[in-house]
Amino acid sequence: MEKLRIGVLGLGEGRSVISAVQHSEMWELGAICDLKEDLCRERAAEFGLNTWLTSYETMLRDDSLDVIGIYTPDQMHARHILMALEAGKHVICTKPLMVDLTMARPLLEAQKKSGRLVFIGQSSRYFEPAIHQRRDYEKGCNGDLVTVETQYVSDSRWFLERAWSHEAGFSWMYNFLIHALDLAVWYLPNVETVYGVGVCSSNSASRGILAPDALKFLLTDRSGVTASVNGCYAVPALSRPWEHFISCTLRGTMGASKADCPLEYTYHFSEVGKFKHTEHESYESMRSYYYRFEGETHHAGEYQNYMEDFARCLKEGRTPLPDLREGIRTLAVMEAMRRSLASHQVERVDRVLTDAGLSDLV
Numbered sequence: 001m002e003k004l005r006i007g008v009l010g011l012g013e014g015r016s017v018i019s020a021v022q023h024s025e026m027w028e029l030g031a032i033c034d035l036k037e038d039l040c041r042e043r044a045a046e047f048g049l050n051t052w053l054t055s056y057e058t059m060l061r062d063d064s065l066d067v068i069g070i071y072t073p074d075q076m077h078a079r080h081i082l083m084a085l086e087a088g089k090h091v092i093c094t095k096p097l098m099v100d101l102t103m104a105r106p107l108l109e110a111q112k113k114s115g116r117l118v119f120i121g122q123s124s125r126y127f128e129p130a131i132h133q134r135r136d137y138e139k140g141c142n143g144d145l146v147t148v149e150t151q152y153v154s155d156s157r158w159f160l161e162r163a164w165s166h167e168a169g170f171s172w173m174y175n176f177l178i179h180a181l182d183l184a185v186w187y188l189p190n191v192e193t194v195y196g197v198g199v200c201s202s203n204s205a206s207r208g209i210l211a212p213d214a215l216k217f218l219l220t221d222r223s224g225v226t227a228s229v230n231g232c233y234a235v236p237a238l239s240r241p242w243e244h245f246i247s248c249t250l251r252g253t254m255g256a257s258k259a260d261c262p263l264e265y266t267y268h269f270s271e272v273g274k275f276k277h278t279e280h281e282s283y284e285s286m287r288s289y290y291y292r293f294e295g296e297t298h299h300a301g302e303y304q305n306y307m308e309d310f311a312r313c314l315k316e317g318r319t320p321l322p323d324l325r326e327g328i329r330t331l332a333v334m335e336a337m338r339r340s341l342a343s344h345q346v347e348r349v350d351r352v353l354t355d356a357g358l359s360d361l362v
C-alpha cells in the first residue's frame, strides 16, 4: 500500500502523531509545523528531523501532503480545518472538533466542495479495552443494549495554568468531557434529550475559570436506550486500581462489559439460565505501545490506532468515523448539555440543530 503523507500542525500533542507515523507502515511524515520555533527545534532533535515550518499557510502549499493533522488549541480547530479543506487536503483533527456550532455549516460546505475527508481523532475509542468492548458489542455479546455509563475523571488542575484555558471558547465540557460523551454517543447515535447538572469548584473559580468542572448528565436515545455521562476535572482523583480515568460500561439483555482505559476490560456475557463468571482482561503488556513518553502523558498508541484505521478506510473506500457530520451531531448533544446546565430543564438535540440551521442533520 502506498503510504499516506501527513503534515502535522501543533507540536504539543503533535508529538504523539510524529511517533505514530514513525512506527507505522501506513504513514510517512511530510512536514511538521508550529508557531514556536524553539518547539520545532526540540521536536526535530527528538525525532531526527532536518526541517520544520512555522507557517501553516506554507505547509498547506506543499502538494506532496495528502493529510493535515490538526493539534492546535481547541478554539482554532474550525479555522484550521477550513484552511486545510480549501487547500484540498484530507483532515485528521484532534478532539474537540470545535467549541460551538457556528462554523458547522461552512465546514460542511467546504468539505462537500473539496471532496476530502474530515476525521475527528476521538482517541478514547482507540484504547485497547474500548476496541475489545466494541468488537464484543458488534458481535452481539451484550444482546440488546439497555443502558450505558461513561465517565472521564482526572485531576487536571494543571490545565488551569495553560494560557488557552483562559481564552474564550474553553470549557471543561468541550475539552475534557467530550471523551466521555463521544463514548456514549458511539452507542447511542440518536440522542434526543439531555438533562444535566454541573458545579464550578473553587479550584477553577479562584483561577478565574467559571466553567463547571464537576458534571453529570443523563441522555436518552431515540431507541429508548439511556446513558449517564460524568466528568470531574479540577479536584484530586483516585488512582488505579480504585479509579480508572476513562470508563464505559454497557449493560444489555445478555451481558455487561466495562472498558477501563487505558488497559483493563471486564465483561460478563450470559444467556438466560446459563451462568458464566465475570472475565477480566488486562493489556498491561501493551503499556509501552500506548505511552511512549514520560509518565502517562501524550497519546501515541491511540493515535497510531486511529491513523491506521483512517488509512485502511481510505484504501477500502469507507468513511472513517467519527466524520464531520457525526462530529457535528455530537457537538449538538454537547450544546444541549450546556443549555440544560443553564436552564435546569431537559433540552432537545433536534432543537439545537434547528437553531443552528442544521435541521438536515436531525
Ligand SMILES: NC(=O)c1ccc[n+]([C@@H]2O[C@H](COP(=O)([O-])OP(=O)(O)OC[C@H]3O[C@@H](n4cnc5c(N)ncnc54)[C@H](O)[C@@H]3O)[C@@H](O)[C@H]2O)c1
Pocket (backbone or CB within 6 Å): 009, 010, 011, 012, 013, 014, 033, 034, 035, 036, 039, 054, 055, 056, 071, 072, 073, 074, 076, 094, 095, 096, 121, 122, 123, 124, 175, 299
Ligand atoms: N487524547 C487526545 O485526543 C488529546 C490529548 C491532549 C490534547 N488533545 C488536543 O490537542 C490539541 C492541542 O493540545 P496540546 O495539549 O498539544 O496544546 P499545546 O498548547 O501544548 O499545543 C498547541 C500548539 O499549537 C501551536 N499553534 C497554535 N496556533 C498555531 C498556528 N496557527 N500555526 C502553527 N502552530 C500553532 C502552539 O504554538 C502550540 O505549540 C487540543 O485541541 C487538545 O484538546 C487531545
